Amino acid sequence: MINKFTLRRIIQIGVLIFSAAVVIKALDFIAHSYCPYALICFGARGLRLGSWPIFLPAIIAGFLIALITIFIGRRFCGYICPLGTLVEYLNLLNPFRKRFLPKRIPLMIERRLRLGKYLILIATLTMALLFWGYLYYQLCPVMLLTFSAELTLWGILVLLFVIIGSIFINRFWCRYLCPYAAILNCFQFIGKKTDLKRSKIYRNLEVCNDCRCCELNCQMNIEITEQEYIEDFNCIYCLNCIKACPKEACLTLTDKMK
Numbered sequence: 253m254i255n256k257f258t259l260r261r262i263i264q265i266g267v268l269i270f271s272a273a274v275v276i277k278a279l280d281f282i283a284h285s286y287c288p289y290a291l292i293c294f295g296a297r298g299l300r301l302g303s304w305p306i307f308l309p310a311i312i313a314g315f316l317i318a319l320i321t322i323f324i325g326r327r328f329c330g331y332i333c334p335l336g337t338l339v340e341y342l343n344l345l346n347p348f349r350k351r352f353l354p355k356r357i358p359l360m361i362e363r364r365l366r367l368g369k370y371l372i373l374i375a376t377l378t379m380a381l382l383f384w385g386y387l388y389y390q391l392c393p394v395m396l397l398t399f400s401a402e403l404t405l406w407g408i409l410v411l412l413f414v415i416i417g418s419i420f421i422n423r424f425w426c427r428y429l430c431p432y433a434a435i436l437n438c439f440q441f442i443g444k445k446t447d448l449k450r451s452k453i454y455r456n457l458e459v460c461n462d463c464r465c466c467e468l469n470c471q472m473n474i475e476i477t478e479q480e481y482i483e484d485f486n487c488i489y490c491l492n493c494i495k496a497c498p499k500e501a502c503l504t505l506t507d508k509m510k
Contacts, residue, residue, distance in 0.1 A: 288314030330488030
């Protein structure tokens with residue numbers, strides 16, 4: 253039987269290959285017609301007469317993913333998102349990855365850097381309302397990687413920034429820059445405030461010896477040893493913490509809503 257770690261890799265690689273095939277084969281391809289962030293990125297320009305049927309599936313999918321995230325967390329980021337998979341694997345190119353593993357970004361700095369994705373969300377939402385969405389998709393990594401936007405100097409610089417950042421910092425895009433991740437976190441926040449239950453990773457306090465192996469291997473730099481149930485909205489269920497834990501039955505992925 254395939255274990256949950258292998259299953260995640262299979263899903264990631266499968267979706268990435270499928271996405272690459274779509275990009276290569278599609279005619280007149282517009283990346284954001286398949287992107288759940290399409291409504292914000294293109295704004296009203298994407299809903300104008302003659303264009304809205306193209307973006308409607310992406311808009312519906314984007315809303316449904318955000319809604320489901322309330323109950324299952326950001327599994328979309330950890331399993332499905334092709335860009336998330338790509339930046340995760342880019343980190344494997346870092347020759348100093350294992351040496352830097354014990355040196356996590358301090359929590360205070362991490363929290364401030366995480367604000368970046370919310371600022372980008374606000375900026376893109378504002379541009380969408382003002383019909384300036386074209387300014388963002390000239391810089392969007394999805395558009396640039398799929399050659400759906402004309403390359404500009406600023407676009408190339410942004411793409412290099414994301415690529416280099418992802419090599420040296422795990423899930424760089426997902427942690428600090430992705431505006432759709434900010435939306436998913438906002439939906440989770442609403443779910444928490446309305447007492448809706450979601451599945452979480454459970455830490456057995458009686459078994460855990462606070463060795464912090466889980467935290468050192470966490471892609472999203474979450475303070476796991478400070479929680480019994482991992483409440484952090486940034487958790488993408490990559491399962492690295494469970495895999496790295498030396499204590500049996502200390503960390504478990506439960507489908508029970510807590």
